[in-house]
Amino acid sequence: MIKIAVDAMGGDFGPKPIVEGCLQALKKKQFVPIFVGKKSEILPLLPKRYRDKISIVEADDVISMDDAATDAVKRKESTIYKAIELVKNGEAQGVVSAGHSGATMTLATLRLGRLKGVLRPALVTFMPTKNSRKSSVLLDVGANVDSKAEHLLQFAVMGGCYAEDMFGIEVPSIGLLANGEEKSKGNDVTKAAFKLLEGYKGFKGNVEGNDIFNASCDVIVCDGFVGNLVLKASEGVASTISGLIKEYIRKSPIAITGALLMRKVFKLLKKQMDYAEVGGAPLIGIQGCVIVGHGKSNPKAIKNAIFQAINYVDTGVNEHIVQRLEALKNKEI
Amino acid sequence: MIKIAVDAMGGDFGPKPIVEGCLQALKKKQFVPIFVGKKSEILPLLPKRYRDKISIVEADDVISMDDAATDAVKRKESTIYKAIELVKNGEAQGVVSAGHSGATMTLATLRLGRLKGVLRPALVTFMPTKNSRKSSVLLDVGANVDSKAEHLLQFAVMGGCYAEDMFGIEVPSIGLLANGEEKSKGNDVTKAAFKLLEGYKGFKGNVEGNDIFNASCDVIVCDGFVGNLVLKASEGVASTISGLIKEYIRKSPIAITGALLMRKVFKLLKKQMDYAEVGGAPLIGIQGCVIVGHGKSNPKAIKNAIFQAINYVDTGVNEHIVQRLEALKNKEI
Structure with missing residues (x-):
């Protein structure tokens, strides 16, 4: 079964929405999550029946948004570093992190390496x-x-x-x-x-x-x-x-009534524009699967980022890229 | 009084919205418009009382959206070329054109020249x-x-x-x-x-x-x-x-009612986002004043583009730019 390393601490709102999103994902798809973060903060968020089943890799350094991405390589005890090491060592196939995007991309590129033929991940x-x-x-x-x-x-x-x-x-x-x-x-x-x-x-x-x-x-x-x-x-x-x-609606009671009647429209629109529906941005071109989540990810975003990671690994897009670049190099396409 | 050369033919919808916008502007501000285009098409659009008062410079070549901007310099009978020549010869102080933007920018830069010290107009x-x-x-x-x-x-x-x-x-x-x-x-x-x-x-x-x-x-x-x-x-x-x-509203009668009650909100929003409120984009850094209008300009957009041209000339922004660049060069600022 696919194992996904989840950086439990990286998001702007701490481990709660991340653990919650992961639990939501577990209800829908079969995969093995591995949380990376502070056990003392993650464990209380897990329902009893999960406490023995979900493994947690202890990591107490969290790279914050104000830190420089260039220092990420030195911070070997950080959640992102350790999550990516799990993929490097074959203990997981994918990483989902809502932490420092620059640090995540740097570590993914340097620690996992680029796919054969890839000049730069994107x-x-x-x-x-x-x-x-x-x-x-x-x-x-x-x-x-x-x-x-x-x-x-x-x-x-x-x-x-x-x-x-x-x-x-x-x-x-x-x-x-x-x-x-x-x-x-x-x-x-x-x-x-x-x-x-x-x-x-x-x-x-x-x-x-x-x-x-x-x-x-x-x-x-x-x-x-x-x-x-x-x-x-x-x-x-x-x-x-x-x-x-919103500003214009607030100024008019008639418009407030109108907005109530249009609630469904705004809901559909929000769903359509909502980054949480997508979950995160894959870094493509590296040896592995790393999904870069938004710092403000809510549980839905984390759930969808995990689904994305699972599909990414399942479909073998990395092997496909290597073959396609090889064919292009040999002028076969 | 400030004279503004108006390319009457350049827009996607022919001379009608352009002439109309210019007449709207005349009601609000004092300036002398000079239409450049086909007299036979412009004259019938003018109310009788204006026919003797507004001068029209005959030009029957219209650079279309599909034409290359690089050919513009050769098309000396085109409306944009002739409008810009009016500024070059001191017969007008500003140009408003909703025609081919590339051609307008090329002609403005090459025929009027850059302001002293300016490397590239923007x-x-x-x-x-x-x-x-x-x-x-x-x-x-x-x-x-x-x-x-x-x-x-x-x-x-x-x-x-x-x-x-x-x-x-x-x-x-x-x-x-x-x-x-x-x-x-x-x-x-x-x-x-x-x-x-x-x-x-x-x-x-x-x-x-x-x-x-x-x-x-x-x-x-x-x-x-x-x-x-x-x-x-x-x-x-x-x-x-x-x-x-609009798509979501159409699907629900309740939402249609809601949208009616929210009409004022959508109107305010439209006004806020509407390019016609601005009128056009000035090409800054040239010796003169050229306002590049949207091909789809409606009368309101043309009116506002003309107001912009008038203000541009009135405020002396060009002289200001020359002084500021000079001061910057001399390290006085």
Whole structure:
């Protein structure tokens, strides 16, 4: 059975939502969780029947959001370090952490190593689209800055394998994020990446910022600096709109009644935009499976991040990536 | 009185909304419009009392969205070319065009020339924020790709002058768009720009994508490739949310009633997010005033773009930029 190491301490709200999310996941899927953290804090959160069954690896150092990611390698007693060591030693197949993202990515890359042929791992996220049943796979959203063209090519390959295996899309359509659809648009790096991607199966050319949300492509590729900005700006717009709606509603009793009648609509919308439905962002391209959760993860987010880790391991996306990159190198595709 | 050359043909919907917007502007402010376009199409749109008063410069070539911006310089009979020539020859002080943005920016830069000391002009836009009375000035949103650090420094200076003169902010706060607030965050270019900006009056350091919308900075600086993506992605999120709300409402009669009661809220929200309230994006750093309108501009957008042009000329922001860059060069600031 798949073993998932869960960093129990990393989130902004301590171990409670993380343990709770893990227990919710256990009710739905078969897997073996291994908590990494302070036994004294985790044990009281477990119902009696689980106390003997779930193993806890003691780790009392928690890398906080203010710590530098570069120090992570030295902090061998930290929850993230120990969780990743479990995968390195074959004691677990996947890690879920809602802790310091930079530290998690650094440790995952340095301790587990990259997959054969991978130049740089990338952080993958899923963006909601106009089509309420479809998400766009967007990468890289923050593992790298100053990506080169060949990195973007590999992000396209890895994102494509991910969409094939995790979403069952036979030939995922792939778009390159740029400032215009025409081939002539883009910056130096994306123009060079366009040339490398031309002829690659599923490549549709350049796509623009708004295309992320119109379901026109399954996979959208960009540099991590750009992806981070686009992701954060998108979150900012969504939260601004919801904030303004609330502000305006408060000012009018009629609107409050209206909002009550629209409750179901807002609930559906929230579900559609809610990162907790996705759970976390996989770091793709490493030897193993590491899901980077949001610091503010609630139990639902942790549950879904665990499901993601299980599927990631189950579908063998890593082997797929290695084969695909090998074939690309040998010009077989 | 200020003369504004209005490209009457460039928008997606022909001359009607443009002429209408200009007439609306005339009712509110004193200025002299000069229409550039096909007389035979413009004249019938003018009320009789205006027909002798408003001059029309005949131009029957319209650069379409599918045309390459690089050809714009050769198309001397085009509406955009002729409108910009009016400024070059001193017959007008500003241009408003809802036509081909690339062509407008190319012609403005090449025919009018850059302001003294300016390396690259930048396209400025205004982003709504959580604070319903405040917008962020964001630049560059598409005039340049592959900006260097010294370009970003100049964008900060130009954006600052703009915020001072147009919004009356004494010392505008300036943020550098990056993938994290810490000084260590950013890509090679933004890290170098950070060093150049350190100590510049109002500079607050790095800001993240979501900060664009939380009113924490008056001016936010980025490369045009990045700015274009952030702008388009933000538009995409807003339109996806409004599309999903409409889709969900349609499915429930109760929600339809709720939406009716919330009509005022949605109206306020629309006003807050509506580009037409802003009108257009000034191209800053050129010798003159050129406002780049949205292809889909409605009369209100044209009216506001004209107001923007009038204010731009009135406040003397161009002279201010030249002085500020000179002072910066001489290390007086």
